[in-house]
Amino acid sequence: MSINVERVWWKPVDKGEKIWIIIALMWAIFLFVMMPWWHYYGKQNPSSETYKVSPEKFQELTNRMIEQYKVGEDAGIPVVAPPPGSDVFLLARQFQWTPVLKFKKGETYRLHLSSMDVQHGFSLQPTNMNFMVLPGYDYVLTMTPTETGTFEVVCNEFCGIGHHAMVGKIIVE
Amino acid sequence: MSGKGNEKEHGIETPGTMVLVLIFLTVFAIAFLGNLKWLATAWWVK
Amino acid sequence: MSASNEAFRTCDVTGFRVHRPAEWLIRVNAVAAVVCVLIGGIYGLLVALTRWPAVHLLDAAWYYRALSGHGLNMLIFWIIFFEVAGLYFGSAVVLNSRIAAPKVGWLAFILMVAGALLVNVSILRGKADVLMTSYPPLKAEPMYYLGVILFAVGALLAVILFFATLVVAKREKTYQGSVPLFTFGLTAAAIIAIFTLAHGAAIYVPTFLWSIGLLPGIDPAIYRTVWWGLGHPSQQINVAAMISIWYLIGTLTVGSKPVNEKVCRGAFLLYILFINLASAHHLLVDPGVSSTWKVWNTSYAMYLAVVASMIHAYTVPAAIELAQRRKGYNKSLFEWLRKAPWGNPAVAGMALSVFVFGFLGGLTGPILGTEQVNIIAHNTYRITGHFHGTVVGGTTLAFMALSYYIVPLIFRRQIAFPKLANLQVWLFGLGVAGLSATMMLAGSYGVPRRHWDIAFSGAPFGVEVNPAAYMWLALMGISAIIAAIGGALYCLIAVVTVFFGKRMDSPKDLTYPVSAPAPDAGTGIAPSL
Numbered sequence: 035m036s037i038n039v040e041r042v043w044w045k046p047v048d049k050g051e052k053i054w055i056i057i058a059l060m061w062a063i064f065l066f067v068m069m070p071w072w073h074y075y076g077k078q079n080p081s082s083e084t085y086k087v088s089p090e091k092f093q094e095l096t097n098r099m100i101e102q103y104k105v106g107e108d109a110g111i112p113v114v115a116p117p118p119g120s121d122v123f124l125l126a127r128q129f130q131w132t133p134v135l136k137f138k139k140g141e142t143y144r145l146h147l148s149s150m151d152v153q154h155g156f157s158l159q160p161t162n163m164n165f166m167v168l169p170g171y172d173y174v175l176t177m178t179p180t181e182t183g184t185f186e187v188v189c190n191e192f193c194g195i196g197h198h199a200m201v202g203k204i205i206v207e
Numbered sequence: 208m209s210g211k212g213n214e215k216e217h218g219i220e221t222p223g224t225m226v227l228v229l230i231f232l233t234v235f236a237i238a239f240l241g242n243l244k245w246l247a248t249a250w251w252v253k
Numbered sequence: 254m255s256a257s258n259e260a261f262r263t264c265d266v267t268g269f270r271v272h273r274p275a276e277w278l279i280r281v282n283a284v285a286a287v288v289c290v291l292i293g294g295i296y297g298l299l300v301a302l303t304r305w306p307a308v309h310l311l312d313a314a315w316y317y318r319a320l321s322g323h324g325l326n327m328l329i330f331w332i333i334f335f336e337v338a339g340l341y342f343g344s345a346v347v348l349n350s351r352i353a354a355p356k357v358g359w360l361a362f363i364l365m366v367a368g369a370l371l372v373n374v375s376i377l378r379g380k381a382d383v384l385m386t387s388y389p390p391l392k393a394e395p396m397y398y399l400g401v402i403l404f405a406v407g408a409l410l411a412v413i414l415f416f417a418t419l420v421v422a423k424r425e426k427t428y429q430g431s432v433p434l435f436t437f438g439l440t441a442a443a444i445i446a447i448f449t450l451a452h453g454a455a456i457y458v459p460t461f462l463w464s465i466g467l468l469p470g471i472d473p474a475i476y477r478t479v480w481w482g483l484g485h486p487s488q489q490i491n492v493a494a495m496i497s498i499w500y501l502i503g504t505l506t507v508g509s510k511p512v513n514e515k516v517c518r519g520a521f522l523l524y525i526l527f528i529n530l531a532s533a534h535h536l537l538v539d540p541g542v543s544s545t546w547k548v549w550n551t552s553y554a555m556y557l558a559v560v561a562s563m564i565h566a567y568t569v570p571a572a573i574e575l576a577q578r579r580k581g582y583n584k585s586l587f588e589w590l591r592k593a594p595w596g597n598p599a600v601a602g603m604a605l606s607v608f609v610f611g612f613l614g615g616l617t618g619p620i621l622g623t624e625q626v627n628i629i630a631h632n633t634y635r636i637t638g639h640f641h642g643t644v645v646g647g648t649t650l651a652f653m654a655l656s657y658y659i660v661p662l663i664f665r666r667q668i669a670f671p672k673l674a675n676l677q678v679w680l681f682g683l684g685v686a687g688l689s690a691t692m693m694l695a696g697s698y699g700v701p702r703r704h705w706d707i708a709f710s711g712a713p714f715g716v717e718v719n720p721a722a723y724m725w726l727a728l729m730g731i732s733a734i735i736a737a738i739g740g741a742l743y744c745l746i747a748v749v750t751v752f753f754g755k756r757m758d759s760p761k762d763l764t765y766p767v768s769a770p771a772p773d774a775g776t777g778i779a780p781s782l
Contacts, residue, residue, distance in 0.1 A: 039430040048512045050219030051567060054228055055516070058563035061232060062556035065239070069552045069624055072243065073544065078625050080547070084540040109713035130713070147540075153388045153473055155632045155701070159716055162699035164631040166539045168473045169390060173540035186716045188709070190632040190701035192384050194391070195314050198705040201712035220512060220578075221571040223586045228567050235616040242626045 080165070083174040092148040092172060096123040100133050108134050108203065121146060124187070124202070126154040126167045128194050131187050131202025137179050139206050147173045155191030158204070164190060179206040260351065266662060266760045266767055270427075274355035275345035275418075279338045279663050281362055283656075284751065286334035289369065290649070291744045293326030298737040301688075305730025306707060306723055313705045317384065320703060322376045324385030328644060329487075330369045333408050335652050336442070336494050337361070340415040342659065343439040343497070348432065350422035353414055361410035368404025371396050384703060386480065389460065389471040398461035405457065409450045412443050434514055435504075438497030441521040442490045448529060449490060452482030474541035485532035488640070491648040492562070493524055495606070498651045499569045502603040505658050506594055508768035509576035517568050523561035527554040534622035538631045547624050559619050566611055576771035597765045598674040602654025605682030606647050613689040614642025634700045638692030645736075646685040653743050654678060660747065661763055666754030668764035670746055677746060681739025687732030695725035 047055075073079055099114060099122065106113040112133040116122045118141030125132045127150035137143060147156055147167045154167040165175060187202035219225060261270045299319040302310040311319060345352040352358060374396070375381040381393035419440070422428060432440070456479040462468045500517065503509035511517045533550035536542050577589030594600050617639045621630045630636060657674055661667060668674055698719040700707055707726070709716045757763065 039428065039433050043515050043518075045513055045515055047516055048220055050221050050225050050571065051512060051516050051564075053219070054225065054567045055560075055564060057232065058560045058567075061235070061563070062560045065559070065619060065623075066552045066556050068239075068243075069548050072623075072625050073548060076243075076625055078628055080538045080544065080624060080628060082544040111713060152391045157632065157699065157701060159699045160719065162629050162633070162697075164538055164628060164633065166631070168477075168540055170472065171474060171540040186714055188699075188701060188716060190704065191388070192317065192391075192703045195317060195382060196711075197317075197703075198313065198707075198709060199711040199713075201709050201714045201716055203714045221574040223589060224567055224571040224574050226586060227570055228563070231566060231611055231616070232563075234612060238616060239620050239623075242620050242623070242629075245629065 081173065081175045083176075085172040085174070086170060087148055087172040089148070089150045089169060092123065092125060092146075093150065095121075095146070096125045096132065099123050104133075105136065111202075113205075116143065118142065120144070123148075124156070125150060126156070126189070126200075127151050129189070129196040129200035131189075131200065134203045134205065136205045136207065139179050139182050142176060142178045145175045145177050147175065152193045153191050154189050154193050154200070157188040157190040159186045159188050161185060166191065179204075182206045264662065266763055269346055270349045272345050272351045274358075275341050275352035276663055278352065278355065278358040278362065279341045279346070279659075282334050282338035282341070283659070283663070285362070285366060285369075286331050286338065286652075287744055287747045289326045289330035289334060290740065292373070293323055293331055294737060294740040294744070296320075296323035296326060297740075298733060299323075301730055301733030301737075303705065305727055305733075307727060308730060309706070314379065314382065316705045317382050317703075318376055318379060321381060321384050322373065325372055325376070326369075327649075328385065329404065330365075332491055332644070332648060332652070333404075334365065336490065337365070337408065337411040338659075339494060339498070339655075340411060340439055340443060341418075342663070343436045344415050344418035344422065347436050348419070348422040349427040350418055350425065353417035353421045357410055357414050357417075361407040361414065364403050364407030364410065366407075368400045368402070368407060371400030371403065373400075375400060386484065387460070388480075389463065389473055389476050392464055395461060395464040398457055398464050402454075402457050402461060405450055405453045408446070412446045412450070415439070415443050434511065434517060435497050435501045437518055438493055438500065438521050441525050442493035442497065444525050445486055445493060445528065446490045449483055449486040452479055452486070456480050456483060474539065477536060477539060478542070481532040481535040482529065485535060486529050488644060489524060489528040489531070489558075491644055492528075493521060495610070495648045495651040496521075496565050496569065498655045499565075499603055499607060500572065502599050502651075502654060502658075503569065503573045503576070504770075505767050506597055506600045506603075506765070507573055507576045507580075508771040509572040510770065511568050511572040512575055513568075516564060520561040520564040520568070523557050523564075526557070527561075528558040531555045531558060531618075531622065534627065537622070537624050537627035544624065551622050551624060555622065556619070562615060566607075566615075569607060579771045596675065597657075598671075598678045599654045599657045599765060601675065602650055602657075602678035602682065605678060605686075606650040606654060609642055609646030609650065609682060609686045609689065610648075612642075613686060613693075614639060614644070614647050617642065617693065630696065632702055634692045634696030634702050636696070637702045638689045638694075638696055641685060641692060642689035646682065646689055650678065650682055650685065653681065656743075656747060657765055658767070660750055661757055661765075664751050664754070665757045666750050667757055667762055668746065669749040669754050671764050673742055674746055677739050677742040679739075681736055681743065684732050684734075684736025684739050688729060688736055691725045691729035691732055695722045695729060698722040698725075700726065 100112050103114045103116045104112050105115045114133045115136035121144045123146045149167045149169040156165045185204045189200035296319045302308045303316045381397035383391045383393045530550050574589045582589045582592045700722050
């Protein structure tokens with residue numbers, strides 16, 4: 035059989051289609067505006083602050099913080115209570131978060147995340163906030179806890195067969 | 208298009224579809240705004 | 254005509270001149286697709302039964318292996334084998350043309366089969382516990398990356414063969430005017446496939462070299478950026494192919510023709526131009542890229558692709574409504590929908606595909622892709638729920654629905670168990686809808702994706718997971734079983750039809766009729782294809 039498809043590009047658009055395309059465009063513009071608007075006026079945004087860091091250097095920074103502000107141990111992991119406003123280091127490795135952090139409610143901390151080995155995921159539960167942790171990168175989140183309690187840091191990026199046991203802790207007082 | 212049948216009645220040729228997509232957009236908008244509101248209740252700040 | 258006439262047969266249903274070498278290529282790729290969906294489905298059921306906490310079937314190592322196998326067999330092998338079959342159908346068959354170079358098609362097929370085998374063997378050997386994304390520095394054995402590369406090279410050859418066939422058809426004047434909408438949509442998919450596969454080469458070749466020790470390391474942030482240039486646009490290939498199939502099913506089942514094809518074609522163009530930027534929303538909570546980069550790349554142009562999807566959301570049902578109204582189903586707002594041929598599994602499958610894709614997979618995409626919302630969603634089960642809505646409820650179901658036409662036309666067999674076919678699309682569609690919704694609901698309580706045990710056994714600290722999450726995970730398991738039954742029925746029907754189905758001798762043997770064009774809706778069946 036012969037195939038003959040009429041060319042379509044000059045045909046006028048149906049009224050219903052026109053209305054819908056305009057509505058869809060307006061919705062898209064709203065979505066587009068929403069993200070930068072929220073960026074300036076909303077209270078939650080992913081951080082932009084990143085540095086290159088070697089695993090050795092990050093380990094050293096973490097150890098120094100632990101020595102300075104260690105207040106105890108929990109399940110064999112050091113518990114650290116850094117002063118408000120300070121640089122706090124949370125080190126990820128297969129399959130552990132070091133150290134356990136103690137924060138004060140309403141105070142702001144600069145939380146540095148990095149990995150010693152593979153990629154990990156920082157997932158604060160039950161609040162449910164999630165960030166990536168990559169080796170070689172120091173990701174700095176400026177955080178202010180607004181509730182007291184015990185919070186777990188679950189690893190939510192697959193990091194090996196023991197992934198499910200990788201749980202850390204943040205205590206807010 | 209040919210301009211017969213429903214076009215005169217409704218002004219557009221496919222009113223049923225228009226209703227369906229408007230329902231879709233409503234769900235979309237509620238879900239989107241609901242997520243932003245939900246986000247605002249979480250406790251960490253940038 | 255450069256090819257001899259013996260190489261062609263004339264289809265007694267559609268009147269197409271079918272190039273036999275093209276037909277064989279379509280057949281083998283379709284069979285490979287069904288084999289992969291069967292393997293991937295078995296893996297998927299094992300994964301779901303492990304994530305249902307009360308069942309918790311596999312141990313940790315085998316859970317992650319099954320998860321890797323599920324992702325690759327379903328998302329890559331099943332879908333791409335089917336798409337390659339679709340590309341040959343949409344070029345050679347629909348355009349009445351010979352396929353440009355059948356030998357290249359066979360080479361592509363052999364490479365793809367070899368790649369799929371290497372990947373599956375590597376996973377089963379336990380030497381590729383890296384999941385589908387294989388984020389470095391997690392390392393698999395070289396054979397795994399080699400398998401992925403071989404498969405991708407094969408797929409690239411198939412895409413090139415598609416373009417070459419378009420050129421041949423144009424030069425040999427096998428059609429006049431524009432290419433049909435189905436072929437146009439597939440062309441959009443194929444163009445997206447080219448730059449998607451280019452990203453794949455750009456990241457898998459260095460990763461392979463790293464795995465054999467020729468490169469010292471792969472930067473994890475760069476890997477993520479480039480890998481998602483493969484990972485996300487490849488889903489857009491699926492979307493473009495799926496939407497092309499929606500239009501085709503409308504034409505085959507109710508004789509529909511879009512209200513204005515310009516609008517549909519324009520929307521496909523928007524996909525080609527803007528959809529690749531959507532890959533940025535996988536990096537929203539990553540270090541390394543700034544907020545400006547994130548906001549800009551996920552918003553300004555991704556939303557033009559969202560507009561494109563919303564346009565299709567209108568034009569796909571509108572085409573069917575128009576055809577039905579012209580057949581006289583004109584009474585109320587929805588008589589056209591009520592009186593659609595629901596007894597035809599292609600119709601029910603397509604309707605479910607549109608619904609699940611739109612309401613579960615589609616609208617959640619831009620929401621999860623909002624920079625701020627991503628904080629509460631990244632790597633949770635919400636993400637998994639989203640893409641099971643798009644790629645399983647949408648793409649896979651559309652492919653299944655189309656099979657009920659393609660298999661009789663290409664294999665010349667009558668569908669075995671037509672009653673089961675009706676049940677199949679409903680079981681699969683509703684099962685996947687449940688799967689997608691329950692995953693998202695569980696994820697909203699922070700349940701991580703790709704996680705063996707939300708009881709966190711062996712962890713230094715206990716985690717209190719909301720009991721509601723356990724309930725949603727149990728319902729997820731049940732939904733998965735329903736979907737798996739639907740998937741198994743599909744494989745059963747496809748295999749029995751292809752190998753043991755009754756031969757088709759004339760158009761009246763066609764299990765599901767090809768509808769005549771709706772009145773006033775076009776100039777014949779072929780143009781509206």
